[in-house]
Amino acid sequence: MDLGLKGNKAIVTGGTRGIGRAIADLLADEGADVAICARNAGQVEEAVGALKGKGVNAIGSAVDVMDGDALKSWITSASKDLGGLDILIANVSAGGAGADENAWKANFEADVMGTVRSMEAALPALKDGGGSVVIISTTAAIECFGPPGPYNAMKAGLINYAKNMSNALAGDNVRVNCVSPGPIFIEGGAWNFIKDNMNEFYTSTLGQIPMGRMGSAQDVANTVAFLASPASGFTTGTNVIIDGGFTKGVQY
Numbered sequence: 001m002d003l004g005l006k007g008n009k010a011i012v013t014g015g016t017r018g019i020g021r022a023i024a025d026l027l028a029d030e031g032a033d034v035a036i037c038a039r040n041a042g043q044v045e046e047a048v049g050a051l052k053g054k055g056v057n058a059i060g061s062a063v064d065v066m067d068g069d070a071l072k073s074w075i076t077s078a079s080k081d082l083g084g085l086d087i088l089i090a091n092v093s094a095g096g097a098g099a100d101e102n103a104w105k106a107n108f109e110a111d112v113m114g115t116v117r118s119m120e121a122a123l124p125a126l127k128d129g130g131g132s133v134v135i136i137s138t139t140a141a142i143e144c145f146g147p148p149g150p151y152n153a154m155k156a157g158l159i160n161y162a163k164n165m166s167n168a169l170a171g172d173n174v175r176v177n178c179v180s181p182g183p184i185f186i187e188g189g190a191w192n193f194i195k196d197n198m199n200e201f202y203t204s205t206l207g208q209i210p211m212g213r214m215g216s217a218q219d220v221a222n223t224v225a226f227l228a229s230p231a232s233g234f235t236t237g238t239n240v241i242i243d244g245g246f247t248k249g250v251q252y
Ligand SMILES: NC(=O)c1ccc[n+]([C@@H]2O[C@H](COP(=O)([O-])OP(=O)(O)OC[C@H]3O[C@@H](n4cnc5c(N)ncnc54)[C@H](OP(=O)(O)O)[C@@H]3O)[C@@H](O)[C@H]2O)c1
Pocket: 013, 014, 015, 016, 017, 018, 019, 020, 037, 038, 039, 040, 043, 063, 064, 065, 066, 091, 092, 093, 094, 095, 110, 136, 137, 138, 139, 180, 181, 182, 183, 184, 185, 186, 189, 190, 191
């Protein structure tokens, strides 16, 4: 199936590693021009070079999404530099470690406000011709997983935000969807760390996934690219779970 992404313009926050990088790579493979940001300037440079190597226009900047002004001004300038905007992927999280006040503030600033500010800054360009937003949540938002904490709660808020925004923006032909990945194994990522340092928890989590493996960044990117693309043109306000059967709640 042709996803219709050729010539689309996309912004991916946190696009140098892991799930964000797999999304940026796939969008570029499908012919979309891509802008990425992350904090590590060297990794941004490396990723932009690799994306350009796929024959598309690629740009990137070292931006911390917790710096609201810097994030908004980067989204605005990246939309202009790309020559418009069709797709926004809000991917950055402060992660799941910790439940003290600092952790709550970090997840609020990175996960919630990082997404809200990205959306607000991207909307003028997205509304100009219609567009699509995909927000990266997690299965930890929809079922009890680990100790109570800000990661699960803030990510749950994003699913609600996405649904409400999908209704508010439908008349502008802007679609808003979420994906909620289960455990995704990435070399050097969180589950790699857990495997090396908390092996009992890793093994027990793996044992709860009926498909018998953790997901890959590519598993998530494939679904995100489909949802973001014109091929999903009538899908908005949904939350797609990508977890190999890990969660047990029934979706109606
Ligand atoms: N991995 C999983 O099992 C899993 C499961 C469910 C949901 N998710 C969600 O998927 C998303 C991506 O996770 P991941 O595992 O791919 O993460 P990752 O491998 O740690 O990659 C995170 C990316 O975001 C960038 N980043 C982190 N903090 C940033 C900040 N404050 N400002 C700008 N860029 C920032 C990183 O680059 P710099 O460090 O250079 O900034 C990197 O490019 C997150 O929303 C996460 O909650 C992941």
